[in-house]
Amino acid sequence: MLEFQRIVFLQGLFTFVIVPAIAIFLGFVAPSNLVTVKLTHSFFHTANIIQLHRSPTYFPSPPYTLFSTRVVLPSRTIKPSYILITSEGKIHDLCPSLARTPSEWRKVVIDVSPLVVMPGLIDPHVHVNAPGREEWEGFEHATRAAAAGGTTTILDMPLNNVPSTIDAESLQKKIRAWAHSDSVVDVGLIGGIVHGNKESVGDLIDGGVLALKSFMIDSQSAHFPHVNAADLKDAVVELNRIFSNSNYVGREVPYILHAELDDFGPDTGSRATTQGTYDHTSYDDYEKSRPHSWETNAVELAANIANNTRVHIHIAHVSSHRAAQRIFELRSSNSFKGKITAETCTQYLVWGKEEIPPGSTSYKCAPPIRSVRNRDKLRSYLFRIDRESASLDFVASDHSPCPPELKQGENLTKAWGGISGLQYRLQGTWSVAKELNLTIIQLSDILSGRPASVFGIDGMKGVLKSGLDADLLIWDPESSVVLNPGNCLHRHKVSAFHGYKGQGEVYYTLLRGRPVYNRNSESLAVSNTHPSPGRLLMREKRDGTISQRLSTEFSQYS
Numbered sequence: 102m103l104e105f106q107r108i109v110f111l112q113g114l115f116t117f118v119i120v121p122a123i124a125i126f127l128g129f130v131a132p133s134n135l136v137t138v139k140l141t142h143s144f145f146h147t148a149n150i151i152q153l154h155r156s157p158t159y160f161p162s163p164p165y166t167l168f169s170t171r172v173v174l175p176s177r178t179i180k181p182s183y184i185l186i187t188s189e190g191k192i193h194d195l196c197p198s199l200a201r202t203p204s205e206w207r208k209v210v211i212d213v214s215p216l217v218v219m220p221g222l223i224d225p226h227v228h229v230n231a232p233g234r235e236e237w238e239g240f241e242h243a244t245r246a247a248a249a250g251g252t253t254t255i256l257d258m259p260l261n262n263v264p265s266t267i268d269a270e271s272l273q274k275k276i277r278a279w280a281h282s283d284s285v286v287d288v289g290l291i292g293g294i295v296h297g298n299k300e301s302v303g304d305l306i307d308g309g310v311l312a313l314k315s316f317m318i319d320s321q322s323a324h325f326p327h328v329n330a331a332d333l334k335d336a337v338v339e340l341n342r343i344f345s346n347s348n349y350v351g352r353e354v355p356y357i358l359h360a361e362l363d364d365f366g367p368d369t370g371s372r373a374t375t376q377g378t379y380d381h382t383s384y385d386d387y388e389k390s391r392p393h394s395w396e397t398n399a400v401e402l403a404a405n406i407a408n409n410t411r412v413h414i415h416i417a418h419v420s421s422h423r424a425a426q427r428i429f430e431l432r433s434s435n436s437f438k439g440k441i442t443a444e445t446c447t448q449y450l451v452w453g454k455e456e457i458p459p460g461s462t463s464y465k466c467a468p469p470i471r472s473v474r475n476r477d478k479l480r481s482y483l484f485r486i487d488r489e490s491a492s493l494d495f496v497a498s499d500h501s502p503c504p505p506e507l508k509q510g511e512n513l514t515k516a517w518g519g520i521s522g523l524q525y526r527l528q529g530t531w532s533v534a535k536e537l538n539l540t541i542i543q544l545s546d547i548l549s550g551r552p553a554s555v556f557g558i559d560g561m562k563g564v565l566k567s568g569l570d571a572d573l574l575i576w577d578p579e580s581s582v583v584l585n586p587g588n589c590l591h592r593h594k595v596s597a598f599h600g601y602k603g604q605g606e607v608y609y610t611l612l613r614g615r616p617v618y619n620r621n622s623e624s625l626a627v628s629n630t631h632p633s634p635g636r637l638l639m640r641e642k643r644d645g646t647i648s649q650r651l652s653t654e655f656s657q658y659s
């Protein structure tokens with residue numbers, strides 16, 4: 102009896118005095134409103150040491166176990182779960198309790214409840230601008246901003262870097278630029294198909310790109326000439342030939358199109374209608390200069406050329422609800438025999454042009470932001486995602502930053518076209534989703550699961566399941582933050598999103614179980630471990646052999 106009381110006393114002393122004291126001493130207690138220390142298991146009833154604490158200021162190195170009351174599971178439910186993370190940073194398993202797991206998984210348990218744990222976000226449309234224009238962004242800044250926004254994988258576009266990524270040699274330059282920089286999230290590369298480089302398409306695929314991309318209209322970059330109708334046809338024929346080869350291994354590499362085509366046809370280049378009483382500071386005039394018909398023209402031509410082929414067309418940044426409708430029809434029709442997927446971007450879901458003050462160059466992008474009415478319709482095409490034939494698969498940022506000088510002044514014609522929003526994709530999209538009463542599960546789909554499957558990395562990322570990378574976004578969907586330059590990790594602090602009240606706050610972003618962003622550490626620090634934790638995601642060659650190896654580690658997948 103005496104012995105029992107002594108144990109109870111010791112246990113109480115331990116639980117309520119010693120452990121909190123040690124926790125405070127070690128700096129576990131975070132300046133937050135969350136409970137900081139929680140001991141749910143008695144130290145006296147098990148031989149294993151379990152550190153269960155909330156709001157950790159640091160994470161141990163894997164292996165360890167992560168717990169939350171709210172984990173987004175592959176079964177499309179949110180439930181309390183323990184995520185067992187291996188020393189390689191993979192998910193070993195997810196369990197509702199630790200009762201039946203081997204004792205090694207009970208040694209270190211980090212409890213982040215009530216924060217939501219979901220798959221790290223995947224943003225397949227980012228312009229890193231390296232090599233050649235690191236002063237516009239670069240891998241260090243892009244990947245840190247990504248991490249701060251909960252993103253663990255980005256796909257980098259083949260322009261506006263110099264040279265453009267359009268053949269084996271320029272792809273090597275891109276890979277070297279990546280290898281010499283310090284990326285904190287994973288990066289996949291996209292190759293360019295431009296006027297006159299069709300013989301490089303096979304080399305780009307063998308070089309490991311995850312997708313190919315063309316512009317159907319002037320790209321703003323002299324180094325990235327757009328394709329005319331004949332080029333587009335040649336590209337599709339070439340891709341179809343590659344994919345139809347019996348030695349071709351893996352899924353068809355998606356062919357991304359910047360789908361704007363002016364009313365003068367595919368062979369004339371851009372001819373924005375800025376004549377007459379055109380006001381260079383009016384967003385309304387800017388929007389009218391690149392009308393809906395440009396998007397629907399482009400979708401029609403692309404669908405026509407890719408029809409009856411094995412080419413997977415992916416329409417980038419759909420802004421017009423009419424284009425979304427046309428894609429919906431193509432997908433639902435029995436006569437269209439091709440594969441077509443599509444994305445929209447945060448900015449098209451958040452704003453209507455009526456809300457943009459005159460001369461606001463930070464909102465300039467192409468295609469333009471359209472009316473509020475258009476925005477509301479566009480939202481409905483995105484959130485048909487649970488239906489059989491969805492129209493828009495996911496939301497990308499189309500992060501396309503530039504030096505502040507190129508956004509200076511109020512002339513929308515002169516300003517660089519591109520919105521800086523990589524860090525803000527979660528908050529922008531979640532704000533809209535919340536307004537529409539959508540769930541965190543749907544959000545996870547359109548920011549992570551769907552992009553992973555469209556670009557063929559779903560065997561590696563995009564859901565929380567055994568064998569996949571432990572890339573995790575840990576966040577509070579109930580709080581809101583006014584996005585501001587002070588917390589911005591993009592190289593340049595110009596963004597249409599600054600001043601916007603975004604729903605949701607990122608607490609931690611983990612790449613393969615290691616933190617690459619931690620809100621609780623001083624400032625907006627991200628991991629500075631060496632070598633840097635980000636990896637380059639390379640597709641295997643057409644015949645299934647490995648693309649290439651540098652001294653740096655590569656992730657291969659099949």
Ligand SMILES: *[C@@H]1O[C@H](CO)[C@@H](O)[C@H](O)[C@H]1NC(C)=O
Nearest residue numbers: 404405406408409436437438
């Ligand atoms: C695709 O081809 C079929 C004939 O195989 C045709 O009926 C259909 O209209 C075509 N669709 C497009 C979008 O070109």
Ligand SMILES: *[C@@H]1O[C@H](CO)[C@@H](O)[C@H](O)[C@H]1NC(C)=O
Nearest residue numbers: 380381382512513514515516
């Ligand atoms: C705006 O820029 C365009 C393109 O550089 C130029 O043609 C036009 O004159 C400018 N307008 C004003 C009002 O500055």
Ligand SMILES: *[C@@H]1O[C@H](CO)[C@@H](O)[C@H](O)[C@H]1NC(C)=O
Nearest residue numbers: 480533534535536537538539
């Ligand atoms: C969302 O739910 C709230 C409360 O149930 C309701 O008032 C509102 O109309 C809903 N909004 C939409 C867009 O369905």
Ligand SMILES: [Zn+2]
Nearest residue numbers: 226258499501
């Ligand atoms: Zn882009």
